[in-house]
Amino acid sequence: MKVQNFINGEFKPAISGRLIENRNPSNGQMYGSLPDSDKSDVEEAFLAAEAAFPAWSNTPSEERFKILNAIAEGIDSLREELALAESIDQGKPLWLAKSEMIRASQNFRFFATAAMQFSSESHASENTSINYTLRSPIGVVGCISPWNLPLYLFTWKVAPALAAGNCVVAKPSEFTPVTASMLANICIAAKLPSGVLNIVQGLGSSAGEAIVSHPKIKAISFTGGTDTGKNIASIAAPMFKKISLELGGKNPTIIFADSDLEKAIKTTVKSSFMNQGEICLCGSRVFVERPVYERVKQSLLEAVNAMKVGDPLHENTQVGAIVSKQHFDKVLAHIALAKKEGATVLCGGESVEPEGFALGWYIKPTILEGLPPNCRTNKEEIFGPVISIAPFDTEDEVLAMANNTEYGLAATLWTENLSRAHKMAQQLETGIVWINCWLLRDLRTPFGGVKSSGLGREGGWEAMRFFTEAKNVCVAL
Numbered sequence: 001m002k003v004q005n006f007i008n009g010e011f012k013p014a015i016s017g018r019l020i021e022n023r024n025p026s027n028g029q030m031y032g033s034l035p036d037s038d039k040s041d042v043e044e045a046f047l048a049a050e051a052a053f054p055a056w057s058n059t060p061s062e063e064r065f066k067i068l069n070a071i072a073e074g075i076d077s078l079r080e081e082l083a084l085a086e087s088i089d090q091g092k093p094l095w096l097a098k099s100e101m102i103r104a105s106q107n108f109r110f111f112a113t114a115a116m117q118f119s120s121e122s123h124a125s126e127n128t129s130i131n132y133t134l135r136s137p138i139g140v141v142g143c144i145s146p147w148n149l150p151l152y153l154f155t156w157k158v159a160p161a162l163a164a165g166n167c168v169v170a171k172p173s174e175f176t177p178v179t180a181s182m183l184a185n186i187c188i189a190a191k192l193p194s195g196v197l198n199i200v201q202g203l204g205s206s207a208g209e210a211i212v213s214h215p216k217i218k219a220i221s222f223t224g225g226t227d228t229g230k231n232i233a234s235i236a237a238p239m240f241k242k243i244s245l246e247l248g249g250k251n252p253t254i255i256f257a258d259s260d261l262e263k264a265i266k267t268t269v270k271s272s273f274m275n276q277g278e279i280c281l282c283g284s285r286v287f288v289e290r291p292v293y294e295r296v297k298q299s300l301l302e303a304v305n306a307m308k309v310g311d312p313l314h315e316n317t318q319v320g321a322i323v324s325k326q327h328f329d330k331v332l333a334h335i336a337l338a339k340k341e342g343a344t345v346l347c348g349g350e351s352v353e354p355e356g357f358a359l360g361w362y363i364k365p366t367i368l369e370g371l372p373p374n375c376r377t378n379k380e381e382i383f384g385p386v387i388s389i390a391p392f393d394t395e396d397e398v399l400a401m402a403n404n405t406e407y408g409l410a411a412t413l414w415t416e417n418l419s420r421a422h423k424m425a426q427q428l429e430t431g432i433v434w435i436n437c438w439l440l441r442d443l444r445t446p447f448g449g450v451k452s453s454g455l456g457r458e459g460g461w462e463a464m465r466f467f468t469e470a471k472n473v474c475v476a477l
């Protein structure tokens with residue numbers, strides 16, 4: 001499959017003509033290519049977006065609603081094809097890709113209605129004045145997304161940017177370019193005017209950095225690794241760009257003895273290994289209260305040993321392929337490091353070659369035990385099917401262990417003790433706390449992390465505020 005850029009409503013190659021190869025993680029084979037875009041392609045995309053901005057930003061919100069809603073419907077009607085493309089491109093099980101396509105259309109539907117309902121505040125100042133806030137679209141904005149949930153996260157950024165009246169230069173990951181390109185066709189069918197959404201494919205170091213450093217692209221919404229986020233912040237800050245950074249995580253899962261253990265264990269298997277552990281919200285450090293530690297450990301081991309690793313397109317597959325050779329090597333290097341740091345490998349700990357897929361990049365779901373809290377394995381993001389498990393005795397002890405990382409994205413807490421749950425939710429240094437659930441999302445809630453997990457929040461009005469400039473108008477009475 002030959003993916004192209006989508007600029008000013010047209011599909012085109014990179015101006016340089018250079019290509020990047022695209023490999024299928026399930027078998028390691030090259031199966032397509034994408035443009036190796038650079039500064040000149042980003043400039044062309046920017047000019048198209050800039051030209052489209054006056055008309056799009058003045059399009060009545062009801063009209064924007066209709067177009068964004070039509071894109072949502074277009075995603076729904078192409079759900080099977082998109083899911084298949086995503087599974088082949090990314091390595092995730094097909095059933096999971098299908099559920100992510102539901103979320104991709106929800107993103108557009110949700111922000112289509114936000115376009116209709118967004119309103120500004122007014123502040124009456126006791127007999128002296130009345131203030132109101134004008135919110136205008138920013139202009140041309142940049143959206144850069146990662147490979148783990150390709151269309152789900154691409155649409156999570158692009159939809160609010162468009163709903164708020166901006167024009168967009170967007171870049172999906174070079175490892176998963178296909179579904180963003182299919183979305184371009186859906187946008188054409190939905191009559192999104194040319195130039196409103198431009199998709200530039202290519203590497204982060206060239207196309208991505210050209211978006212970030214473009215002097216007239218005024219806001220950057222980025223999801224990806226913490227080091228990339230640091231680099232983006234260092235370029236964008238002196239240019240006074242608005243930035244929203246959704247970065248890495250090293251999320252704790254805390255299981256108290258009083259929890260509904262059956263549910264906690266079942267969900268922990270998912271929260272640890274769904275999408276091969278390649279979800280920023282996956283729990284990678286599991287802390288279990290000592291009285292139930294052995295029981296939880298044995299049940300987890302039983303469930304994880306039974307997980308089927310293999311062909312992403314097979315309906316029984318639970319763990320698919322790792323997205324790239326580069327990432328596969330990184331995850332295996334982390335497992336080797338964990339062993340050096342004293343880990344006992346309770347299960348997994350190695351790559352696997354499913355029958356018929358010997359050249360694919362597969363890693364067995366891995367549970368590590370016996371690691372000291374301060375070792376690198378317990379502090380650094382691995383972003384693969386690897387978790388560590390450890391017992392704890394008190395709330396204070398587990399809080400200290402949970403917070404003992406530079407990351408602060410999400411935490412999952414299992415307990416039936418209401419006051420403990422609320423107390424701990426306050427003290428966990430994360431942007432999201434799930435109590436007795438995982439990945440239960442309401443798109444109105446603020447989404448994002450603290451510490452090195454990011455800057456700013458996405459979701460609901462947070463996203464609409466990010467993608468607009470506020471102006472205070474003060475009228476003396």
Ligand code: NAD
Binds near residue numbers: 224
């Ligand atoms: P990455 O940082 O390597 O790449 C993300 C995107 O940024 C890609 O499109 C890439 O091409 C681009 N990019 C890379 N270097 C760039 C640069 N210098 N300038 C501009 N753009 C650049 O991340 P990844 O490996 O694709 O994704 C995995 C990471 O994403 C993990 O750390 C994961 O935790 C994080 N993530 C976070 C969230 C969240 O919501 N917090 C969600 C998903 C993934």
